[in-house]
Amino acid sequence: MSLPHAILTALLEKPSSGLELTRRFDKSIGYFWSATHQQIYRELGKLEQAGHIRALPAPVPARGQKKEYEVLPAGLVELTTWVARSEDPKPLRSSLLLRMRAAAMVGSTGLRAELERHLALHQAQLDEYLVIEARDFPAARPRPEPDRLRHLVLRGGIDLERFWVEWLTHALAELGGE
16 A cells, blocks of 8 residues: 555655656665556556546647656645554565575575675665765754655664664674585
8 A cells, every 4th residue: 555655755745757756766765665667657547546646737738748747635635644544563574584494494505695695785775875864964954854754764774774784794603604
């Protein structure tokens, strides 16, 4: 149910076409809620049919022109209601942790290399988040609430990546030279 809400959020930030939304998902929302190009276009159709968004009128009508969408009042009500809704945390699903559990039964051949690969990926993501934080949220500048909330989302990503870097470093040390 959250993809439509992610799209409504992105459109409230800036009216966009499906292609622009896909690009924006790759650069921001996609860090914590991913969606394919097809999923985004499918949801745009559903949101438009539900009366939550509309295609903006084109300045000059042209065949094949991309549609740009904006949120309608019903979409704003839906998003506001969803934000206030209570939702339990979802259990963690990690194929890496499951493979480690399986390795306890069948042996850990190849596991070290996979842990090292994951460590490098999480370290790279952490580094990217820290660059974004330094660029977009300098410490000395007071921020309005929307920026504080965006920064908190980014801090959540930073803290999660730091957890994984620390945990994977510990796991590799625990495995030793295996």
